[in-house]
Amino acid sequence: MIFLKTEDEIELLRASNLLVGKTLAEVAKVIRPGVTTKELDKVAEEFIRDHGAIPTFKGFANPYGGPFPASICTSVNEQVVHGIPSDVVLKDGDIVSVDCGTYLNGFCGDSAYTFCVGDVCEEVRNLLKVTKNALYIGIENAVQGKRLGDIGYAIQQHCEAHSYGVVREFVGHGIGKEMHEDPQVPNYGKRGTGALLKKGLCIAIEPMITLGDRHVVMGKDGWTVSTKDKKCAAHFEHTVAVTSSRADILSSFKFIEDVLGDQAI
Ligand code: MG
Ligand code: MG
Numbered sequence: 001m002i003f004l005k006t007e008d009e010i011e012l013l014r015a016s017n018l019l020v021g022k023t024l025a026e027v028a029k030v031i032r033p034g035v036t037t038k039e040l041d042k043v044a045e046e047f048i049r050d051h052g053a054i055p056t057f058k059g060f061a062n063p064y065g066g067p068f069p070a071s072i073c074t075s076v077n078e079q080v081v082h083g084i085p086s087d088v089v090l091k092d093g094d095i096v097s098v099d100c101g102t103y104l105n106g107f108c109g110d111s112a113y114t115f116c117v118g119d120v121c122e123e124v125r126n127l128l129k130v131t132k133n134a135l136y137i138g139i140e141n142a143v144q145g146k147r148l149g150d151i152g153y154a155i156q157q158h159c160e161a162h163s164y165g166v167v168r169e170f171v172g173h174g175i176g177k178e179m180h181e182d183p184q185v186p187n188y189g190k191r192g193t194g195a196l197l198k199k200g201l202c203i204a205i206e207p208m209i210t211l212g213d214r215h216v217v218m219g220k221d222g223w224t225v226s227t228k229d230k231k232c233a234a235h236f237e238h239t240v241a242v243t244s245s246r247a248d249i250l251s252s253f254k255f256i257e258d259v260l261g262d263q264a265i
Helices: 007-030 037-050 122-140 148-160 254-263
Strands: 072-076 079-081 095-104 107-116 172-174 181-185 202-205 208-210 216-218 225-227 233-235 238-241
Touching (some): 007 107, 007 238, 037 072, 037 095, 079 095, 079 208, 079 233, 107 233, 107 238, 122 208, 122 233, 122 238
Antiparallel strands (some): 072 095, 079 225, 095 107, 172 181, 172 202, 208 233, 216 225
């Protein structure tokens, strides 16, 4: 069942999502070679709780793994999504996707950004640029009167034109009082198909794009999703509200990009 949100509910969603953007910026401040992903998690959890919110990922259950043990997902290099923060040390040339969720005043925030650790090769930087652009191209299609398939089609076309893989097994989603609501929002699809987009629909759009083949494997922990060919993957996510004109982006990369400065992708 799809829940359309009122303007007041959209403002509550915006507050939760802006907190995610600010949390990701705090994480951005400490990303460098030598830091562990567990240290990133600690920064995020403290910041979220200090702002009166709850990290929605912590304790989240899935049918394959136990409750998620951390406040953010940290997915390094060939890991696509749902990586568990650990004592693994980030090194120069790595990339790390940080996905963060908050619950504030009854509404969920969800946004992700893939960061470079030190100097990252041109080939992988390009993957990040194209994936981030694909997110915004998808968002351009999140307007009243279009259909869900238009979003996925636009993302898929853009990424496959660069010979990248589009992950099929994991998709974006509706968002509101629950982190995952209907509808599913695939990053692939056919133009003019799927649910009609209506004003008040709030969705998380999150392309997961691979440098090589699109196929993924599930880790033994029941959470970590990696590329089968072990080539890098990128993941960027915004929560947006459908309006009658441009999509209203409720999360924000502004805080992150203020931290990254000219190092931003
Ligand atoms: Mg997310
Ligand atoms: Mg999401």
